[in-house]
Amino acid sequence: MRLPIIAAGILCATTAVAETPVLTVYTYDSFVSDWGPGPKIEAAFEAVCGCDLRLVAAGDGAALLARLRLEGARTEADVVLGLDTNLTAAAAETGLFAPHGIEPPALDLPVAWDDTTFLPYDWGHFAFVYDKTRLPEPPDSFEALIAAEGLKIVIQDPRSSTPGLGLLMWVKAAHGDRAPEIWAGLAPRILTVTKGWSEAYGMFLQGEADMVLSYTTSPAYHLIAEGDDSKAAAGFAEGHYLQVEVAGRVASSDQPELAQDFLRFMLSDAFQSVIPTTNWMYPAVTPEAGLPEGFQTLFRPETSLLLPADRAAAVRDAALAEWRDALSR
Amino acid sequence: MLGLSLGTLAAVAWRAEGASTLGPADWAAVRFTLTQALLSAALSVTLAVPVARALARRRFPGRGLLITLLGAPFLLPVIVAVLGLLAVFGRSGLISQALAPLGLGPIDIYGLRGVVLAHVFFNLPLATRLILQGWLAIPAERFRLAASLGFTAHDVARRLEWPMLRSVLPGAFLVIFLICMTSFAVALTLGGGPRATTVELAIYQAFRFEFDLGRAALLALIQFALCAGAAALAFAVAVPGGFGAGLDRPLARWDAGGVWLRVLDGMWIALAALFLLVPLAMIVARGLAGVTDLPPSVWQAAGRSLAVALGSAALTLALALPIALAAVRLGGPRGAALQAAGLMAIAASPLVMGTGLFILLFPLADPVALALPLTALVNAAMSLPFALRALTPAMAEAEAGFGRLADSLGLRGAVRLRLVLLPRLRRPIGFTLGLSAALSMGDLGVIALFADPGQATLPLQLYRLMAAYRMEAAAGAALLLLALSLGLFWIFDRGGRVNAQA
Structure with a gap:
C-alpha cells in the first residue's frame, strides 16, 4: 500500500521541480555576498513567487554591463540589477533591455524619476x-x-x-x-x-x-x-x-512576467526594508517602519x-x- | 598553454568591432610600465644576490623557517600586502610615527618610488629563492675542490658564483620583469594617481569603461610583444653554468669563515628579514582580532580554495614536467623558445584571459558552473613560468651529469624519469608544488569575473568582507589566508627537501 503513495509523492515532487520557473538576476558582487542584501532578498522573493531566484554576480556595475554586452541577446539574464545613472544611457543603447511597463509606487528619491526602462531600488x-x-x-x-x-x-x-x-x-x-x-x-x-x-x-x-x-x-x-x-x-x-542604482528587465528573457513581478517586488517593503543595513544606501521607497535607528543622524x-x-x-x-x-x- | 594566453587574446580581438588605434595616453602607459618594471626587476635582483649568498653560506637555527616566511609577500592578495606595507611605510605607518617626535615626516612614498618599493617587497623573496636555488645547485664537491686549492671568498665568487649567476640571473630578472609588467592595482595605489597608469589599467579602461574590445586586444598584444622581447633578450644573455654533476654530499663552506664576512652576511639577512617581515607582522597583528569569529562562509571558502590550490598544483606539475623535459631534450634555440612560450602566461593580462575564456566557453557551456576548475586552470598557467624556472635548470643539470650514463644503461621513458631524474628533481618539484598551491590560494583570479554566490574562494570572500565595511573580519580572513598559503608552501617545500641538508 505504501509503495504507490511514495511513488505518487516522488512523481508530484519531480513535476513540481520541473515546473518551478527560474528567474536569473545579474547583479554586482557585493549584492550577493553573505553581508549584502542578496541572501535575504532571495529568501523573501522565493517565498512569494513560487520560483527559483538565481543571483549571478559579476564584479561591479560597469563589469555587469560589459558582461551583458559580451553575452548579447543569448544571455540567461532575465533582470539586471545594479547599474547606475552613469551607465543607463549605454545600457539602453545596447537594445538589450525592455521597458519595465510598471506603474511604480511613489518614490522617495531626491529627484523626479521618469525612466521607462530602468527602475531605481536605492540611492x-x-x-x-x-x-x-x-x-x-x-x-x-x-x-x-x-x-x-x-x-x-x-x-x-x-x-x-x-x-x-x-x-x-x-x-x-x-x-x-x-x-x-x-x-x-x-x-x-x-x-x-x-x-x-x-x-x-x-x-x-x-x-x-x-x-x-x-x-x-x-x-x-x-x-x-x-x-x-x-x-x-x-x-x-x-x-x-x-547615485541612483537601478534595475531593468532583459528583452530576450523567457520569463518576462516573472521579471516584472520581481521589479514590483523590488519596490515593495520586503525588498526595500533590507537595503539600508545591507547595502548601506537609502531605499527608493521608504519602508513602512521608517529608516533604521541611526540613519536620522x-x-x-x-x-x-x-x-x-x-x-x-x-x-x-x-x-x-x-x-x-x-x-x- | 599558448592557447590559453594567445587564444584568449584572439577571442577578444575577434569579438571586437573594427580596429582601434592607440592614443598618446596609451603610449604614456607603455613608457611608465616599462620604466617601473625595469627598475623593480633590477632592484629586486640586485638586492637578492647578497641575501641569497648570505643564506647559501650560513647555517643558523630557524633558517628554513625564515626562508619560507620570506616568501609570504609574494603569496598574498595585493590588497592585503599593500595595506601591510602602508602600515610600515605609509603616512601613519611605523616609520612616520617613529620620525614624528623628531619633528620629521610623515614620509611620502607615493610615486615611482612607492611602486618600486612595493614591487621589491613582492618580488625580492622570489628573486632570493630563485638565486638561492642556483647556489644550492652548485655541487658540494666544487666547494671541496675550491677549499683544497686554497680559494678565498673572492676566488669562489669569481670561479664558481659568477658563472652560476650568469646562468640564473637573467631568468630571475625576466620573471620579475614580467610580473611587474602586468601590475595594476599596486602601481596605481602606490604610484599616487593617473601618472602611474600601466598598460594593464589601460586594458581595464578599454574593456569596462569604453567597451572597446579592439583596443583592449591591441594593448594586450603590445604587452605580449614587450614581454616576448624581454624574454628573447634574457635567454640570449643567459649562459649555462656547466658545473657538472656531484654526489649530493652535504655542503660545507670553507671560504666564508672570516668575521667580516659573517657580519656582512648577518647584516644582509637581518635587513631582508626586517624589510619583509615587519609589514607581515602588521598583517598578523591586525588579523588576530578578527580571526576568532570568522563567519562559517569564510571557512567554507577556505575549503574551496584549498581544493582549487591542490588541483592547480597538480596541474602545474603535470604541465611543467613534460615542457621542461622537452626543452632540455631539444636544447639550443628551440629549447629556449619552448621555455619562453611557457613563460608567456605571466605576460597575459588576467582580464583579457578571463574575458577570452568567457567568450570561448559561453556558446558551449555555462562558464559560471565551471568557475572553480577554470580558476585552477588559469592559476596553473600563471604558476607555470615559476615551475619552469625551478625545474628546467635542475633537469638540464641532471641530464648533463647523468644523461650519458643513463643512455649507456638503456634507461628510457618512465624508468629514466623515476630512477635518474625525479630523485634529482625532488627539491624543485617540492618548490613547484608549494609555490603553485600557495599562489593559487592567494589569487583572486578569474573567479571574480564569473562567480555565483555559492562558489566564493577565500580571496573573493576577503574582498567581499571589505566591500561590506567589515575590515576587521577581512583582516582575520587575510591572516587565515596567509597561514594556509604558507602552510601549503611549507609542507610541499619540506617534502621536497627530505634527506637533504639545505
Missing part, C-alpha cells in the same frame, strides 16, 4: 567621509578642500570604480567648465587614487588619509554595526552628486546634483581627459 550621495576625532573642522566645499593645506584625501580611479566615476561627475556637475581648474587645485590634496572603493576605505580607516571618497551613508555602518559615532560625511556647499545634502543619463554619457570621456591631465602633471 545615495557621494561624500568625503572623515573621522571627527582626527579632523574637527572638515572643509565645506571643493574650494575649501583646495585651500586646506596639508589635508590628504584618497579617491578611486574613475576608470575602474563606481565612486571614482561619481566624483568625476560631481565636479563636472558642480563646476562645469571650471572642472579642470578644480582638479588642478585638488591634485596636491590627493594622496593617491585606488583601483576600487575597498582599497581607499581601508587606507582611510588605517589612518593613511584624512578623508576618503565614499557615501553620506557610510557613517551609518560604523554607528549601527559598530556603535562608533566618530565617522561623518563632510557637507559641501556645491551640493552632492547623487546622517548628513542630508540640501542640493542633489545629477546629470541626466544622456548628458552623463556625453561628458564622460572629456571629463576623464580633464581629470587625467590635471592629475598627471
Whole structure:
C-alpha cells in the first residue's frame, strides 16, 4: 500500500521541480555576498513567487554591463540589477533591455524619476567621509578642500570604480567648465587614487588619509554595526552628486512576467526594508517602519546634483581627459 | 598553454568591432610600465644576490623557517600586502610615527618610488629563492675542490658564483620583469594617481569603461610583444653554468669563515628579514582580532580554495614536467623558445584571459558552473613560468651529469624519469608544488569575473568582507589566508627537501 503513495509523492515532487520557473538576476558582487542584501532578498522573493531566484554576480556595475554586452541577446539574464545613472544611457543603447511597463509606487528619491526602462531600488550621495576625532573642522566645499593645506584625501580611479566615476561627475556637475581648474587645485590634496572603493576605505580607516571618497551613508555602518559615532560625511556647499542604482528587465528573457513581478517586488517593503543595513544606501521607497535607528543622524545634502543619463554619457570621456591631465602633471 | 594566453587574446580581438588605434595616453602607459618594471626587476635582483649568498653560506637555527616566511609577500592578495606595507611605510605607518617626535615626516612614498618599493617587497623573496636555488645547485664537491686549492671568498665568487649567476640571473630578472609588467592595482595605489597608469589599467579602461574590445586586444598584444622581447633578450644573455654533476654530499663552506664576512652576511639577512617581515607582522597583528569569529562562509571558502590550490598544483606539475623535459631534450634555440612560450602566461593580462575564456566557453557551456576548475586552470598557467624556472635548470643539470650514463644503461621513458631524474628533481618539484598551491590560494583570479554566490574562494570572500565595511573580519580572513598559503608552501617545500641538508 505504501509503495504507490511514495511513488505518487516522488512523481508530484519531480513535476513540481520541473515546473518551478527560474528567474536569473545579474547583479554586482557585493549584492550577493553573505553581508549584502542578496541572501535575504532571495529568501523573501522565493517565498512569494513560487520560483527559483538565481543571483549571478559579476564584479561591479560597469563589469555587469560589459558582461551583458559580451553575452548579447543569448544571455540567461532575465533582470539586471545594479547599474547606475552613469551607465543607463549605454545600457539602453545596447537594445538589450525592455521597458519595465510598471506603474511604480511613489518614490522617495531626491529627484523626479521618469525612466521607462530602468527602475531605481536605492540611492545615495557621494561624500568625503572623515573621522571627527582626527579632523574637527572638515572643509565645506571643493574650494575649501583646495585651500586646506596639508589635508590628504584618497579617491578611486574613475576608470575602474563606481565612486571614482561619481566624483568625476560631481565636479563636472558642480563646476562645469571650471572642472579642470578644480582638479588642478585638488591634485596636491590627493594622496593617491585606488583601483576600487575597498582599497581607499581601508587606507582611510588605517589612518593613511584624512578623508576618503565614499557615501553620506557610510557613517551609518560604523554607528549601527559598530556603535562608533566618530565617522561623518563632510557637507559641501556645491551640493552632492547623487547615485541612483537601478534595475531593468532583459528583452530576450523567457520569463518576462516573472521579471516584472520581481521589479514590483523590488519596490515593495520586503525588498526595500533590507537595503539600508545591507547595502548601506537609502531605499527608493521608504519602508513602512521608517529608516533604521541611526540613519536620522546622517548628513542630508540640501542640493542633489545629477546629470541626466544622456548628458552623463556625453561628458564622460572629456571629463576623464580633464581629470587625467590635471592629475598627471 | 599558448592557447590559453594567445587564444584568449584572439577571442577578444575577434569579438571586437573594427580596429582601434592607440592614443598618446596609451603610449604614456607603455613608457611608465616599462620604466617601473625595469627598475623593480633590477632592484629586486640586485638586492637578492647578497641575501641569497648570505643564506647559501650560513647555517643558523630557524633558517628554513625564515626562508619560507620570506616568501609570504609574494603569496598574498595585493590588497592585503599593500595595506601591510602602508602600515610600515605609509603616512601613519611605523616609520612616520617613529620620525614624528623628531619633528620629521610623515614620509611620502607615493610615486615611482612607492611602486618600486612595493614591487621589491613582492618580488625580492622570489628573486632570493630563485638565486638561492642556483647556489644550492652548485655541487658540494666544487666547494671541496675550491677549499683544497686554497680559494678565498673572492676566488669562489669569481670561479664558481659568477658563472652560476650568469646562468640564473637573467631568468630571475625576466620573471620579475614580467610580473611587474602586468601590475595594476599596486602601481596605481602606490604610484599616487593617473601618472602611474600601466598598460594593464589601460586594458581595464578599454574593456569596462569604453567597451572597446579592439583596443583592449591591441594593448594586450603590445604587452605580449614587450614581454616576448624581454624574454628573447634574457635567454640570449643567459649562459649555462656547466658545473657538472656531484654526489649530493652535504655542503660545507670553507671560504666564508672570516668575521667580516659573517657580519656582512648577518647584516644582509637581518635587513631582508626586517624589510619583509615587519609589514607581515602588521598583517598578523591586525588579523588576530578578527580571526576568532570568522563567519562559517569564510571557512567554507577556505575549503574551496584549498581544493582549487591542490588541483592547480597538480596541474602545474603535470604541465611543467613534460615542457621542461622537452626543452632540455631539444636544447639550443628551440629549447629556449619552448621555455619562453611557457613563460608567456605571466605576460597575459588576467582580464583579457578571463574575458577570452568567457567568450570561448559561453556558446558551449555555462562558464559560471565551471568557475572553480577554470580558476585552477588559469592559476596553473600563471604558476607555470615559476615551475619552469625551478625545474628546467635542475633537469638540464641532471641530464648533463647523468644523461650519458643513463643512455649507456638503456634507461628510457618512465624508468629514466623515476630512477635518474625525479630523485634529482625532488627539491624543485617540492618548490613547484608549494609555490603553485600557495599562489593559487592567494589569487583572486578569474573567479571574480564569473562567480555565483555559492562558489566564493577565500580571496573573493576577503574582498567581499571589505566591500561590506567589515575590515576587521577581512583582516582575520587575510591572516587565515596567509597561514594556509604558507602552510601549503611549507609542507610541499619540506617534502621536497627530505634527506637533504639545505
